Amino acid sequence: MPPNRTIRNYRLFALTLGLALPFMACAAGTAGYRFPREPGTTPGGYPLPLSGKPITKTPVISTEGAAVKEYPEHYIPGQESLADNEMRITACGSWGPAPLRIGQGASCLLVELGNGDVFIFDVGGGTVGNLFALGVHPARLDKVFITHLHLDHVGGIFPLFDAMGWARNTPLHVWGPSGYTPELGIAAFTQNVREASEWHIQSKQSILARGGMTIVPHEVDISKFSPERPRQLAYDENGVKIYAFPVIHSLAGAMGYRLEWNGRTLVYTADSQPSTFEAEQGKGADVFIHEIFPSAEEFAYYNHMPIQAAEGVMVEHTTPAELGRVFGLAKPRLGVGMHFTLDDKLIDPLFERWRTTYNGPVLLMQDLTTINVTSDYIVVRQTKADLLAWPAIPPKPPEGVDMSPGQPSKAQRPSWLTETRLQQAP
Numbered sequence: 001m002p003p004n005r006t007i008r009n010y011r012l013f014a015l016t017l018g019l020a021l022p023f024m025a026c027a028a029g030t031a032g033y034r035f036p037r038e039p040g041t042t043p044g045g046y047p048l049p050l051s052g053k054p055i056t057k058t059p060v061i062s063t064e065g066a067a068v069k070e071y072p073e074h075y076i077p078g079q080e081s082l083a084d085n086e087m088r089i090t091a092c093g094s095w096g097p098a099p100l101r102i103g104q105g106a107s108c109l110l111v112e113l114g115n116g117d118v119f120i121f122d123v124g125g126g127t128v129g130n131l132f133a134l135g136v137h138p139a140r141l142d143k144v145f146i147t148h149l150h151l152d153h154v155g156g157i158f159p160l161f162d163a164m165g166w167a168r169n170t171p172l173h174v175w176g177p178s179g180y181t182p183e184l185g186i187a188a189f190t191q192n193v194r195e196a197s198e199w200h201i202q203s204k205q206s207i208l209a210r211g212g213m214t215i216v217p218h219e220v221d222i223s224k225f226s227p228e229r230p231r232q233l234a235y236d237e238n239g240v241k242i243y244a245f246p247v248i249h250s251l252a253g254a255m256g257y258r259l260e261w262n263g264r265t266l267v268y269t270a271d272s273q274p275s276t277f278e279a280e281q282g283k284g285a286d287v288f289i290h291e292i293f294p295s296a297e298e299f300a301y302y303n304h305m306p307i308q309a310a311e312g313v314m315v316e317h318t319t320p321a322e323l324g325r326v327f328g329l330a331k332p333r334l335g336v337g338m339h340f341t342l343d344d345k346l347i348d349p350l351f352e353r354w355r356t357t358y359n360g361p362v363l364l365m366q367d368l369t370t371i372n373v374t375s376d377y378i379v380v381r382q383t384k385a386d387l388l389a390w391p392a393i394p395p396k397p398p399e400g401v402d403m404s405p406g407q408p409s410k411a412q413r414p415s416w417l418t419e420t421r422l423q424q425a426p
């Protein structure tokens, strides 16, 4: 087994140890597939987080008169193919702005299209285990669109980058903002990630293929945004257009994305203050995914910080009532809140506040919520993932990719040390 084939996702590891083992004794016939918590609902009738149902009261939205395909109760990776006109969006992480907890990775979406294309939006800490559990070969998880460089949106880059020798021997492509100055942009970030991996790469380059350990940045020049040019085309291939647009969040350079393909539209605005501008960018979306925040008092409590600090954080984000106003302007078929601290007690208050300004269909994202989208309907379910899933079996490279190793590093260990190694048993 190659040395990097270790369990690298600590959340998955903890779930496996803490939750999977007790269940295994009583879950005959479903070995490996389970949800962390028992089914249940809040007093207001919303499914409890991590209990196997999506947190919404409208899991099926259909166009008038249209037939809705009957899906299995849960999405099980590898057991469903997409129709030619279908989009599937899965949350690999749903938390922020804190980095990671066992039940919630930070921000990350996997978007799969009926034409076979696959895209990742943000790759926060603790999300790559979920990504790898979704049945997509890691060699195809090579297009990442970063909204901004807060670590809850990019903290998972290392395990995604580390495809060395077993999955991807082609570059990882990363789109993102150019930054106010070069060191604040995506090119500097990806270069730093590559350079920080030098010891890792040299240690394996004579044993494993190293071609995958490169990152190609694709910068969106933020200086070119203006009222006359509110969005820029960042990606245009195979019938897929992905536009970037600026949002109001922290420093210059935070962006949202608008993916258009085959009549379907996904808009993803990660962290941002609510604005008429982003509502404009979200118009016509099938699914509009936007951050949503608890109150400053709740945020202070859950993050152990003074209320003044929590209020300072809140300024950069969006309350449920404000998000309702944004959705009221954009009018998506499904409005989604994400980046929320999931807790049983916060669910009902969140929806009560959200409903003061918006009555359309809404969903609160949790990890592994899956949304199937066609022109006729939108269906939301939870993914039933194998906690011990190994990425896309068998892991083989795409055709034509050279997976041969390179030359040894010069950084060899001194002989006086290696000569002390215990002799191997006969």
Ligand SMILES: [Zn+2]
Residues within 6 Å of the ligand: 096, 097, 107, 150, 152, 153, 271, 339
């Ligand atoms: Zn964030």
Ligand SMILES: [Zn+2]
Residues within 6 Å of the ligand: 097, 148, 150, 249, 250, 271
């Ligand atoms: Zn942020």
